[in-house]
Amino acid sequence: MRDQLVERKGGRRSWTVAWPEDTLHMEAGRFLRLHDDPGTQKTDAYLLVDHLRRLERECIAFNAVQLRYVVRYVGLMGAEVRMPLGEPWRVGKRPYGHSTLSTAAACLKGFYLHQSSLGVNGELGKKLDKSRLPSRVDRRHSFLGHVKSSLPTNPLAPKGPHRRYPKVLPDGARGRLLEMVNAARDRLVVTWLADEGLRIGELCGLYLVDRHLRENAACGECHAPHLHVCHRPGNPNRAALALDLRKPQYYFHRVWSNAFRATDLADAAQDDSEYSDTRTTEDTAPEQDVA
Numbered sequence: 112m113r114d115q116l117v118e119r120k121g122g123r124r125s126w127t128v129a130w131p132e133d134t135l136h137m138e139a140g141r142f143l144r145l146h147d148d149p150g151t152q153k154t155d156a157y158l159l160v161d162h163l164r165r166l167e168r169e170c171i172a173f174n175a176v177q178l179r180y181v182v183r184y185v186g187l188m189g190a191e192v193r194m195p196l197g198e199p200w201r202v203g204k205r206p207y208g209h210s211t212l213s214t215a216a217a218c219l220k221g222f223y224l225h226q227s228s229l230g231v232n233g234e235l236g237k238k239l240d241k242s243r244l245p246s247r248v249d250r251r252h253s254f255l256g257h258v259k260s261s262l263p264t265n266p267l268a269p270k271g272p273h274r275r276y277p278k279v280l281p282d283g284a285r286g287r288l289l290e291m292v293n294a295a296r297d298r299l300v301v302t303w304l305a306d307e308g309l310r311i312g313e314l315c316g317l318y319l320v321d322r323h324l325r326e327n328a329a330c331g332e333c334h335a336p337h338l339h340v341c342h343r344p345g346n347p348n349r350a351a352l353a354l355d356l357r358k359p360q361y362y363f364h365r366v367w368s369n370a371f372r373a374t375d376l377a378d379a380a381q382d383d384s385e386y387s388d389t390r391t392t393e394d395t396a397p398e399q400d401v402a
Contacts, residue, residue: 112136112164114156122345126152128160138173139163142225149344150312150351158215159222165200173231178238181219181267188215190269209269216267241266280305313340315350 115129126149128139139159143152165184166176179194186192187199189206207215220239227236242261250256285305292298303309321339323330328337344351 112160112167114153114160122347122349124149124349126156128156128163136163138226139222141229142222145221145225147344148351154214155218155221158211158218161201162219162222173226176223176232176235178235178266181223181235185212185216185219185267185269188212191271209271212269216265216269219267220265239266309340312350315348316341316343316346318343 112131113129115127117125117127119125125143127143128136130136139156142159143156146152146155162184165187166173171180182192183194183196184200186194186196187201189208190212223232223239224236227233227240241264243264245253245256245259245262249262250259253259253262285301288301289298292301300314303314304311317338317340321341323333323338324336326336327334330339332339342351
């Protein structure tokens with residue numbers, strides 16, 4: 112059993128789960144089709160196929176899976192659970208970290224809730240479909256949190272504190288990177304990644320029309336130099352956002368403003384020789400050129 116890439120029309124991609132004889136795993140395929148974003152599908156397919164292999168090895172049908180078994184499987188992945196784990200799984204591989212365990216727990220909960228909605232193992236679906244009262248922190252960090260009366264909870268999620276702040280580069284790393292680059296494009300990449308916090312997929316998916324490096328751009332959405340981060344599923348270089356369609360307000364059409372030195376980079380762009388290694392697509396409109 113494996114996770115399988117599916118090439119679609121228009122350069123789009125999707126992921127599914129296939130049996131060794133190259134037939135589709137119907138239950139996993141129906142669940143993965145709920146998410147149109149290829150990044151989400153790829154992550155869920157990778158995490159789900161390992162759980163399906165475990166079920167196949169122990170000869171357990173979907174309608175016979177119990178909550179205790181799923182909790183034990185999460186414990187085999189690296190979570191701290193108070194029960195006998197039985198035979199080791201993923202021998203020789205590192206256990207999942209806290210972030211990956213949280214993603215795997217969300218994937219497993221979504222999969223079994225989807226099976227429950229189809230009439231398969233409704234008892235397990237009821238045990239997973241739990242909610243709790245929101246705390247003050249939850250209300251402050253949630254979209255329209257002041258009107259929320261309950262929040263979903265996942266009994267499979269790992270316990271304990273999580274990392275509140277993202278990892279950052281060590282002191283002096285940015286200066287050393289800028290000393291190594293020899294083109295304005297590379298300086299732009301280092302500067303935007305360091306100053307603005309762009310993700311790799313967001314930066315590689317930028318088009319020329321997304322970059323407004325002068326003040327008072329024609330878009331009228333921001334007077335300062337800025338850029339637009341847009342979700343385009345069919346980028347030629349396959350760059351994509353880490354899109355979560357369950358939280359569209361976090362991703363759709365974000366505008367990044369003047370935390371970076373956009374004016375300096377725009378002035379440097381007047382020298383064509385500095386962008387001699389930047390290639391654009393031929394016979395296309397300027398707004399279709401890939402940055």
